[in-house]
Amino acid sequence: xxxxxxxxxxxxxxxxxxxxxxxxxxxxxxxxxxxxxxxxxxxxxxxxxxxxxxxxxxxxxxxxxxxxxxxxxxxxxxxxxxxxxxxxxxxxxxxxxxxxxxxxxxxxxxxxxxxxxxxxxxxxxxxxxxxxxxxxxxxxxxxxxxxxxxxxxxxxxxxxxxxxxxxxxxxxxxxxxxx
Amino acid sequence: xxxxxxxxxxxxxxxxxxxxxxxxxxxxxxxxxxxxxxxxxxxxxxxxxxxxxxxxxxxxxxxxxxxxxxxxxxxxxxxxxxxxxxxxxxxxxxxxxxxxxx
Amino acid sequence: xxxxxxxxxxxxxxxxxxxxxxxxxxxxxxxxxxxxxxxxxxxxxxxxxxxxxxxxxxxxxxxxxxxxxxxxxxxxxxxxxxxxxxxxxxxxxxxxxxxxxxxxxxxxxx
Numbered sequence: 001x002x003x004x005x006x007x008x009x010x011x012x013x014x015x016x017x018x019x020x021x022x023x024x025x026x027x028x029x030x031x032x033x034x035x036x037x038x039x040x041x042x043x044x045x046x047x048x049x050x051x052x053x054x055x056x057x058x059x060x061x062x063x064x065x066x067x068x069x070x071x072x073x074x075x076x077x078x079x080x081x082x083x084x085x086x087x088x089x090x091x092x093x094x095x096x097x098x099x100x101x102x103x104x105x106x107x108x109x110x111x112x113x114x115x116x117x118x119x120x121x122x123x124x125x126x127x128x129x130x131x132x133x134x135x136x137x138x139x140x141x142x143x144x145x146x147x148x149x150x151x152x153x154x155x156x157x158x159x160x161x162x163x164x165x166x167x168x169x170x171x172x173x174x175x176x177x178x179x
Numbered sequence: 180x181x182x183x184x185x186x187x188x189x190x191x192x193x194x195x196x197x198x199x200x201x202x203x204x205x206x207x208x209x210x211x212x213x214x215x216x217x218x219x220x221x222x223x224x225x226x227x228x229x230x231x232x233x234x235x236x237x238x239x240x241x242x243x244x245x246x247x248x249x250x251x252x253x254x255x256x257x258x259x260x261x262x263x264x265x266x267x268x269x270x271x272x273x274x275x276x277x278x279x280x281x
Numbered sequence: 282x283x284x285x286x287x288x289x290x291x292x293x294x295x296x297x298x299x300x301x302x303x304x305x306x307x308x309x310x311x312x313x314x315x316x317x318x319x320x321x322x323x324x325x326x327x328x329x330x331x332x333x334x335x336x337x338x339x340x341x342x343x344x345x346x347x348x349x350x351x352x353x354x355x356x357x358x359x360x361x362x363x364x365x366x367x368x369x370x371x372x373x374x375x376x377x378x379x380x381x382x383x384x385x386x387x388x389x390x391x
Binding site: 235278279280281 | 373
């Protein structure tokens with residue numbers, strides 16, 4: 001529990017950057033081993049000031065890694081495969097995605113390895129589910145039914161309920177949440 | 180001369196900070212600033228310049244141990260600033276209220 | 282039966298209402314599996330939970346057993362309205378960090 005890996009993404013909003021910084025400082029304040037992974041575009045869209053990056057380094061950030069652009073502190077260049085390894089240490093991983101759009105999915109999909117499972121919840125319809133199946137034929141994914149979205153039919157192959165979601169969490173040592 | 184304060188009671192413009200103002204603010208809170216207080220205030224000002232904020236308690240203590248005295252602990256800080264060491268040290272140092280709340 | 286201990290962080294990146302609804306239903310499912318939830322922490326946009334009316338999704342939750350913590354810093358930043366619910370505890374990060382350290386797994390609901 002005390003080893004925390006925080007992903008920084010181009011998909012984060014300005015207020016989200018503030019929230020992540022506060023969280024990062026809090027982890028360091030509690031002597032947690034904090035690592036940052038800057039995904040593509042994260043540094044370019046980052047709302048942290050240089051001094052904030054310096055603060056993280058000063059307060060014993062355990063490690064910083066980046067894909068593509070480097071942040072203004074010591075950081076190791078990595079690729080998606082290495083990012084996946086850092087996040088999951090080769091353990092089968094359950095990815096949690098609050099559905100936004102196909103661009104958001106495409107951004108995060110490279111972190112999914114063989115035998116991983118993607119769980120999506122939120123507002124997505126049957127045609128979107130079909131689109132995901134067509135674009136990623138080997139992807140093992142589930143959609144959580146919500147009563148607010150009755151157009152997601154219970155007989156959809158991907159459809160699961162919260163009990164099954166809980167079982168998936170129990171079955172996976174690593175649960176990776178997409179920002 | 181009274182300086183403008185922000186909505187949290189901290190100095191609105193930190194460039195206006197001076198020792199007399201700090202003494203007056205501390206006195207109003209019942210604190211007589213000693214050499215130890217001034218050391219802490221200076222350290223907090225320096226950390227703010229480096230990082231853009233005052234760190235939370237544990238991180239502050241770590242930095243103070245490295246920069247001032249390895250024996251500094253939370254009891255020492257609470258003796259100096261009984262209400263909330265991070266918040267009060269920031270206030271008398273002319274800095275904004277720290278962003279974090281632990 | 283599972284005796285796994287979970288710390289649940291509701292940290293939305295899209296519609297926060299959906300996030301907290303899903304979190305509630307997932308928490309119920311985890312508890313039904315025999316899991317322990319050490320705390321639920323509402324962060325980011327989810328700190329607006331305290332502004333919801335009394336018919337919110339956490340009605341009936343046993344907050345003595347699994348506290349519902351709301352980050353005070355972000356709650357204040359988001360200028361949230363008066364709290365309606367005594368079951369939510371608006372608190373600094375320490376409470377959450379200390380409770381989450383007791384968990385076997387942290388699950389963040391985006």
